[in-house]
Amino acid sequence: MDTPLDQLHPRQTAEIQSIQAEREFSRRLFALGLRPGQLIRVLRSGPLKGPLHIRVGHTDVMIRRQDARRIQVRLAPQT
């Protein structure tokens, strides 16, 4: 089952399935390593429904929830 990234809980790991974003934003996502097939982990979320702190590959990134919603992920089996 695919879910939007912002639905993930902290410490959950998932694989990116697809990204719905306009060209400029998807390029920036790609440049930071967010692309289909990559493993992504939510580390924590900021206070007051703040942004998500995620790790993708070797990079830590903060992303706002409204932007994270556009990334579809599939939960990876817990390790």
Next chain:
Amino acid sequence: MPNTGKSTLFNRLTGAAARIGNWPGITVDLLSAKVLLAGAMVEVVDLPGIYNLHGFSDDEMVVRRFLETQAVNGLVVVLNATQLDRQLSLALQLKRLGLPLVVLLNMVDEAKRLGIRVDTEALARSLGAEVALLSAKYGQGFERVRGLVENLLRRHPAAQHGHAEAFREDEDIEAELASLVAQSVHAPALLDDARVQALDRWLLHPWLGLPLFFGAMFLLFQLVYGVGTPLQDLMEWLLVHFQSLALDPLLAGAPPLLKSFVEDGLFNGVGTVLTFLPIIVVFFLFMAVVEDSGYLSRAAFLMDAVMARLGLDGRSFVMQLMGFGCNVPALMGTRVMRSRALRLLTMLVLPFSLCSARLQVFLFLTTAIFSPRAAPVVMFSLYLASIAIAFFTALLWRKRFQSHEPLLLELPPYRLPTLKQLVLQAWQQSGHFLKGASGFIVIGVMLVWLLTHLPVGVAPASAQSWAGAIADWMAPAFRPLGIDALQSIALLFGFVAKEVMIGALAVIYGVGEDALKAALAARMDWVSAYSFMLFTLIYTPCLSTVAVLKQESKSWAFTALAVAWPLALAWGISFAFYQTARALGF
């Protein structure tokens, strides 16, 4: 790539001092330097760090335009060795230009610690480029890099243009990147850095994160004053002796008006800048540590939810904090923002940050007017007012400066800068400040001198002087705020630089700084004093700040707004406060 140590390398290669910071996208203006390489003078250009050759951010456009129009001998691309899983995409895009290419993998020290192994030979084969490992920060591998660049120049002595098709779309790059990474980089798929995670657990804690951050910032400001104030006193001492030992004897035979112009006008103008300098240098030094540490990105993470509701983002908050030291570097820091609307809105609220110059004025006034018990509370209330007014301004103007910039911010690993980097950065930033602001301050102080000393023969700052006439003319505007005509002349001085205000009051009342406290206490009660302080906090930013507002926004209309809005707001708030307090019988 941004934040990969490109500027550090540029500095090492050219001996120049480009800006270094653990904060993405720090180099905005193109820096270049001529260096002797392989027996010829070569121009080395430091292009902005970019993630992507096809993006539409300012930086990416700059790089693309440069590569499209300029012929070059070759390209040197700096990548972060710990993040090759994504950064190699830029190398692949650049490969298509068909230009001689050197790929430098920086931060090998960090990569080694994290257990990342890179097969440089496989990488060199696939990219058709020279590949070298390097730690620009510690200088490891630097000689080899220099050798590679010189080799490249010997083999390609003529500058050439890149293939134009490289600027077109590249949809197949994802597969290419995946196979390249699989071939040449050996590392776990998701990297776990125990050191970073342990620190993040505390510093990004849902409840403790913000208090810890404010605590750290408070300590930082204490340190800046602790170290900077004695240096400032030393500078003042030097200036006083310069005046009594050199300037006074030199001007002994000069006409009194010339003497007054040189000493009270010019010398005080330059002196104001100079006594300000130690605090600025120390402030930049400490800020450099904070910037390099990676902590600022985390503060942006913690505050983003609050700031988003004001039409700003987490980074605006970081700038506001920097503004508590001095508004000038904070304004320059907004360069990391890509959306112009967001940047302008941030620049509009930044001058409300209660900077160290205003702090000096308030410390003086609160001790003069309020009891020792009330004074700290009054100070604290002014800090609260500073933040509240900034937030209020953002709320009010956010519709005009709407931005939809998706906030994607890298949270870099924690790092400590080397001493050499620190000194270089503080030196360069202070130089930038001096160059940008000193002319403005000198001219401003001279103007104020002229206003208070002309027409010839009047007592300085008296009702007969031009300043007195202006004060008279302004009196109807200031009387409802409880600010008398003489004090409004001090506000005129404050427009040049807020820290001049106390000295200006001393000149106006014709007493020394010590007797000034008594003089002020006799003329102001707490209501008019607080009204005066509110006005001082909010009204037009100082001249250096206005200069930087213009320099950074490149718009006179915006600069005018950034001057007029605070002035109107200051009047409104002081008026509301003063009239309400009086109506309540205080």
